Amino acid sequence: MINSKKQYLFSLEERRKLVEDSFKKIKIDTFEGLLTDYMREHNYRGIIKG
Numbered sequence: 001m002i003n004s005k006k007q008y009l010f011s012l013e014e015r016r017k018l019v020e021d022s023f024k025k026i027k028i029d030t031f032e033g034l035l036t037d038y039m040r041e042h043n044y045r046g047i048i049k050g
Contacts (some may be wrong), residue, residue, distance in 0.1 A: 002032065 010018065012030060020028050026048070031038045039047060 002012060005017070016018070016028055035047070
């Protein structure tokens with residue numbers, strides 16, 4: 001699910017790179033779909049979303 005009306009200042013890859021450069025010890029990932037499905041598929045218990 002992508003909001004085609006939303007205007008981003010940075011592209012997805014640029015945003016990902018900014019976060020990766022700021023936080024060295026956490027995993028950064030992107031996905032499409034429902035967050036609950038993604039977390040269940042990867043057996044995640046916590047998430048920082050932004």
